[in-house]
Every structure is written in structure tokens, then in C-alpha cells.
Amino acid sequence: MEEYIVRQFNSVFSKANRTSYVPAVIIGGKGARVTDSKGREYIDISSSGAVMSIGYNNERVVKAVIEQAKKLLHYSYIYGHTYQALELGKKILSLFNRENLKVSLGFSGSDAVEASLMFVRAYTKRKIIISFSGSLHGVLYGGAEVSGHRVEREVCEKVGCGDRVVFLPYPDPYRCPFRDSKECGKDILELLKVKLEEMSKDELPAAVIAEPIEGDAGIIVPPDNFFYEAYRLLRSYGVPLIMDEIQTGLGRTGEMFAFQHSSIEPELVTLGKPLGGGLPISAVVGDAEILDSLPVMGYTFTVAGNPVLCAASIATIDEILENNLWIRAKTLGEKVLLRLRKFSKNHPLIGDVRGKGLMIGIDLVKDKDTKERAVEETKKVVWRAYEKGVIVYFLMGNVLRIQPPLNIEEEELDTAITVLEEAIEDVEKGKVPDSVLAKVKGW
Numbered sequence: 001m002e003e004y005i006v007r008q009f010n011s012v013f014s015k016a017n018r019t020s021y022v023p024a025v026i027i028g029g030k031g032a033r034v035t036d037s038k039g040r041e042y043i044d045i046s047s048s049g050a051v052m053s054i055g056y057n058n059e060r061v062v063k064a065v066i067e068q069a070k071k072l073l074h075y076s077y078i079y080g081h082t083y084q085a086l087e088l089g090k091k092i093l094s095l096f097n098r099e100n101l102k103v104s105l106g107f108s109g110s111d112a113v114e115a116s117l118m119f120v121r122a123y124t125k126r127k128i129i130i131s132f133s134g135s136l137h138g139v140l141y142g143g144a145e146v147s148g149h150r151v152e153r154e155v156c157e158k159v160g161c162g163d164r165v166v167f168l169p170y171p172d173p174y175r176c177p178f179r180d181s182k183e184c185g186k187d188i189l190e191l192l193k194v195k196l197e198e199m200s201k202d203e204l205p206a207a208v209i210a211e212p213i214e215g216d217a218g219i220i221v222p223p224d225n226f227f228y229e230a231y232r233l234l235r236s237y238g239v240p241l242i243m244d245e246i247q248t249g250l251g252r253t254g255e256m257f258a259f260q261h262s263s264i265e266p267e268l269v270t271l272g273k274p275l276g277g278g279l280p281i282s283a284v285v286g287d288a289e290i291l292d293s294l295p296v297m298g299y300t301f302t303v304a305g306n307p308v309l310c311a312a313s314i315a316t317i318d319e320i321l322e323n324n325l326w327i328r329a330k331t332l333g334e335k336v337l338l339r340l341r342k343f344s345k346n347h348p349l350i351g352d353v354r355g356k357g358l359m360i361g362i363d364l365v366k367d368k369d370t371k372e373r374a375v376e377e378t379k380k381v382v383w384r385a386y387e388k389g390v391i392v393y394f395l396m397g398n399v400l401r402i403q404p405p406l407n408i409e410e411e412e413l414d415t416a417i418t419v420l421e422e423a424i425e426d427v428e429k430g431k432v433p434d435s436v437l438a439k440v441k442g443w
Contacts, residue, residue: 219361
């Protein structure tokens with residue numbers, strides 16, 4: 001039956017919608033564990049793509065959803081008023097140590113980015129956006145246009161995204177685009193400065209959009225001071241910064257928001273993925289004057305602010321706040337990074353271990369000098385981990401994605417990392433056959 005369902009997925013759904021890493025059909029979940037249709041249990045350290053930050057079927061969220069569903073499934077906040085939408089909006093704003101902010105609600109990170117682009121272009125009356133190579137800001141038209149990720153660049157080639165975006169290299173300390181650069185961040189800051197100076201003679205950009213840590217590019221952590229200096233530069237030119245916190249936000253990196261590592265206050269922040277505890281909801285938070293720059297009903301959805309989704313999101317934020325999960329992410333993440341970096345010294349397959357909090361990437365390479373991506377070896381590691389009871393995804397074909405729930409039990413996390421280490425060793429020793437490559441897709 002499981003094999004039949006896997007085959008049916010490929011014939012029913014558009015290939016543009018999905019990929020797969022392992023052939024498991026998941027029917028249940030609790031905490032950091034999921035159960036497949038054969039009754040086998042796995043520790044999931046990718047959290048369904050960084051969505052399940054407070055674990056599968058979190059009791060607080062489930063209770064909130066059931067209670068709200070019994071009272072009112074939906075009433076549109078765009079035409080009226082509900083307690084749930086207002087409570088959520090105020091709770092989201094309370095996470096920011098600033099005044100004069102507003103929030104716009106949606107359903108996915110993609111529409112949050114779309115909203116931020118429309119708001120900032122309306123506010124500045126400018127159209128050009130500066131973005132970065134490798135970035136992934138969603139799959140809607142505007143988000144695809146400003147995404148530097150290879151997949152969205154291919155999408156844009158097919159659908160024609162226009163020419164309103166300027167891309168700069170992202171400061172990647174491991175694979176710096178400047179071969180001779182020892183300080184990648186400084187070189188890119190200089191590029192940004194030159195570009196802003198050139199554009200100031202004609203029309204400055206409407207905004208710069210960036211991920212504080214590039215997620216789907218392979219968990220790329222920029223130099224510590226990069227965004228602090230970039231933000232100062234942008235302020236001097238009057239250019240707003242959109243910080244895409246869809247993957248990094250709500251405690252994932254050891255701060256409530258990853259931009260806080262840089263001590264900056266971006267004009268716009270996008271939220272998604274973990275915001276609903278597993279249900280689809282997103283938000284844009286920004287300066288009130290920017291979020292009020294479009295006309296009444298200029299950007300909204302009839303079912304936005306859904307009371308059930310709002311109840312789930314309120315419960316999610318409460319779970320994070322009451323349990324200090326961003327602090328827990330910092331503590332556990334430091335232990336995992338230390339352990340994996342020590343392990344990597346004696347393993348030629350590991351080129352780099354990087355991350356902040358519980359957002360960690362293991363970059364697997366064929367050769368530590370050339371840094372050639374070990375795509376086939378990575379698929380084998382994922383398969384062997386799956387055989388041993390751990391689900392882990394990869395990015396860019398070769399970067400293992402470690403993003404477990406922030407409330408994962410430390411013993412579970414230790415077990416999962418041990419399994420990953422064993423899987424890497426098995427692949428290095430040639431114990432995983434080539435036949436598994438056809439079973440692991442990824443992207």
C-alpha cells in the first residue's frame with residue numbers, strides 16, 4: 001500500500017509542487033517523532049521544512065484549534081472584527097521592541113513576501129529591488145522575481161519575471177564568490193555601496209530584501225557584522241530593508257528573530273512557516289506608514305485572519321514564549337555545532353558545518369579542497385539515516401538540513417545526531433549501494 005501511495009503522488013500532483021526524500025507515508029506525529037503507515041517511528045530533524053518548530057501535534061495548539069473550531073470556523077476580518085485576529089495581531093507586534101508598527105496577515109511565506117514588495121514599492125514609489133544570489137523568497141510572481149535560488153531563476157526564465165531586480169552575491173564564508181577574498185562580507189558591502197551610489201544618480205531601489213541566514217541556499221551564515229554594516233549603509237541612502245524571517249524567525253536561530261543577532265531594526269519583516277504550529281498562516285510586520293501605503297482593500301484575502309488559524313498561531317507564540325524556546329535553541333544548537341565540528345575533522349565527506357541555534361547545515365563534499373558538492377553521497381546519507389529511524393532533508397543537493405523542533409528532547413537530538421554520524425561513516429566506507437539513489441529525490 002505504501003509503495004502504491006508513493007506512485008500515486010507522482011501521477012496526481014504537479015511536479016512543480018513537490019519532491020521527496022524518503023518513501024514513507026506519514027500518518028501521525030508527536031513532538032519530534034512521526035509515524036508511517038507501517039507503524040514505524042522516526043525522529044524528524046528537518047521539521048517538515050522548518051515548519052514544526054514546536055513539534056508535531058503540539059497539545060496547546062491542538063486544544064486551541066479544537067476549541068475555536070467548535071465556536072466559529074470562519075468570519076472574515078477584512079469585513080468585520082474577531083477577537084482572535086486582533087489578539088494575534090497584537091501578540092505578533094509585541095514581539096518587536098518598536099512602536100508605530102502594523103501587521104498584515106496571510107497564509108504562506110510566499111504571500112508575505114509578495115505583500116512586503118507591494119507595500120514597499122507603493123511607499124517609496126520606486127520599483128527596483130536589490131536581492132542576493134541563492135535567496136529563496138517564495139514562489140509567487142514577485143517572490144520568484146526577487147529570488148536568486150537556481151530553481152526560481154529557472155522559473156523566471158520560463159515565465160518572464162521582468163528586469164526590476166538587481167542581484168548581489170550573498171556573503172558565503174565557505175564558498176565566497178571572490179576567490180581571493182579573505183573577508184567576503186567586506187567585499188560585498190563595497191559592491192552594495194557602489195551599486196547604491198550608481199543608482200542614486202537615477203533612481204534608488206525601493207528596498208533590499210534578504211534572508212538573515214540563507215536557508216534553501218544551504219544554511220549560509222553571513223559574517224557577524226555584515227547586516228549591521230549593510231543596514232547602516234541602507235539607512236544613509238534612505239533605502240528600506242525587508243528581512244525575510246520565514247525560515248529563521250520565532251526562535252529558530254537562538255534569538256526570537258535572526259536579525260537581532262545583528263542589532264538592527266529592519267523596516268519590514270516577513271513571517272511564515274512555524275507561525276501556525278503546522279497550519280498555514282503568515283504575516284508581514286513593518287512601519288505603519290509603509291503598511292498603510294496601499295489603498296483600502298489593496299492587498300488582502302477573504303479568508304485571511306481566519307479565527308482557527310489565528311488561535312493556532314496565538315498558541316504557537318505562547319508555547320515559544322512560555323518555554324523560552326529561542327534560548328533552548330541557542331543552547332542545544334551550540335552543543336550540536338561543537339559535536340559535529342569535532343566529528344568532521346576525521347571525515348573527508350564533511351566540508352563544512354555551520355549554523356546558528358537549531359538551524360544547522362552539514363556541507364558534504366567530494367573533496368575538501370575543491371569543495372565539489374557530494375550529491376550522490378548526500379542522498380545515500382539521507383537513505384541510511386532513514387533506515388536507522390531518522391528523517392533528514394538536504395538543500396542544494398549536498399547540505400544536510402538540521403532544523404529539529406525547538407522543544408525536541410535533548411536525548412532524541414543526541415540519538416538523531418549519532419544516527420547521522422553513523423550514516424556518514426557508512427557512506428564513506430561504501431556500505432550504502434548505488435541502488436538507493438533512485439529512491440531519494442530532493443532538490
